[in-house]
Amino acid sequence: MHTMPTHRLSLKALAIAALAVCAALPQARAQGSGNYPNKPIKLIVPFAAGGSTDIVARIVAEGMRSTLGQAVVVDNKAGAGGVIGTESVAQAAPDGYTVGMATVSTMTINPHLFTRAEGLPAKLMPVANLVTMPAVYMVHPSLGVTAFEAFVAKAKAEPGKISGAVPGLGTLGHLMLASFNETLKTDIQIVPYRGAGPALNDVLAGMVQLMPDQLPSAMAHIKSGKLIPFVQASEGRSPDLPNVPTFKELGYDGLNQLGISWFGIVVPKNTPAPIIKRLQEAAVKATHLPEVQQRLKTVGANASSMDQSQFPAQIARESLRNKALLDKAGVKPE
Known part of the structure; x- marks a missing residue:
């Protein structure tokens, strides 16, 4: 029985493997963060259209269209005081194409107010605190x-x-x-x-x-x-x-x-760091565009000037404060 020399077999196997890698590269690049974003991004607003969060989201989305070079499409998913929309962000693929609007209530009050929202902040990554509203x-x-x-x-x-x-x-x-x-x-x-x-x-x-x-x-x-x-x-x-x-x-x-409300963006927990960085830079840049600042002013809001590395700590701090306030007010989770 004729057998192929082992070195030729391994060369052939290597060649097949190399071809497979080359074929997979464009796909891997598309899925990775190298050319992110290469398609429209969905921005989930966990409240109804027309409210403060929705108005801010639409202004920010318009600004991010120019800083990211892709459409940012607002998707309202209202219900359960913001819990339903926030859940849908947490459950989305961590690829940077689903981003959520985060507010004081969704990130620091709801987890102590609704039992179903208890673990939600842990399933999300804070990206940027973008806008404050008096x-x-x-x-x-x-x-x-x-x-x-x-x-x-x-x-x-x-x-x-x-x-x-x-x-x-x-x-x-x-x-x-x-x-x-x-x-x-x-x-x-x-x-x-x-x-x-x-x-x-x-x-x-x-x-x-x-x-x-x-x-x-x-x-x-x-x-x-x-x-x-x-x-x-x-x-x-x-x-x-x-x-x-x-x-x-x-x-x-x-x-x-x-009393000062803030509006930021979050992504699903395991979103790659380069994608988070790209989103953060684009979002902050968007809120500082003169036309975006002008539109924010007309609705009584301001672009946040905070150091974005402090955003996770701010959420944690306000969550502790608001839990203590809820306890003091005798509000039990439902």
């Missing part, structure tokens, strides 16, 4: 106060008489009012609603006297004189509210930090 505390004109000191004095003089609307139990608005009560030793009655819309309607009708809200959704009612702002949570006074002091300048830094 909040404003406003009252119905019938309350008869326009200044911070006057409001606090009235709230202390009439414990339990003033009521404040919040979008739901355990929401950021709820934590803000509970912290206000604790810090300033007031006794504002907290009234939880099913969403910010119904809460705002009752404040506008004067059925509830007070509401903390994000600046973009509050601004129209402030400009029309239907609601009166008396303090804001912001790094500096908003150009739209130059006469309204910040908690920071009044000496309440904790309340100031708690």
Whole structure:
């Protein structure tokens, strides 16, 4: 029986292996981070269209189209207070083509509020904190106060008489009012609603006297004189509210930090580091484009100036703070 010499067999095997490697290279490159991105990217927004997160996402997505050279397509997956959309990001392929919008509530409140969201942050990688949005505390004109000191004095003089609307139990608005009560030793009655819309309607009708809200959704009612702002949570006074002091300048830094919302992006946990770096650079660059900054300003938001290496630590720190606040407010996970 004739056998092929072993060295020829190994050469033949090597040649076949080399061909296989060459054939696989373009595919490997396409899947790797070398020419990422080479197709559109999906940006999942875990809330309905038209809300603050969606508005910010669409502005950022437009900017990233030019810094990444690929379309960034916004996909709204609302439900369960942001949990459903965040879950879909965590379950996506870690290839950089599914990115999620992350907020204070999805990353630092929901994991302590909903049992199904408990392990979600561990399945995600923070990429960048992109945008911050101030909040404003406003009252119905019938309350008869326009200044911070006057409001606090009235709230202390009439414990339990003033009521404040919040979008739901355990929401950021709820934590803000509970912290206000604790810090300033007031006794504002907290009234939880099913969403910010119904809460705002009752404040506008004067059925509830007070509401903390994000600046973009509050601004129209402030400009029309239907609601009166008396303090804001912001790094500096908003150009739209130059006469309204910040908690920071009044000496309440904790309340100031708690009230500033942020919007960032996250990816599934095992996304390769070069892809994360590419996304981070493109996203930060996008928020600093003059036209993006202009659009953010028109909705009352600002491009974040934070050192992005600090973003994971910020999430961890705020998660601990918000868990303590939820526990203090007696909100149990559901």
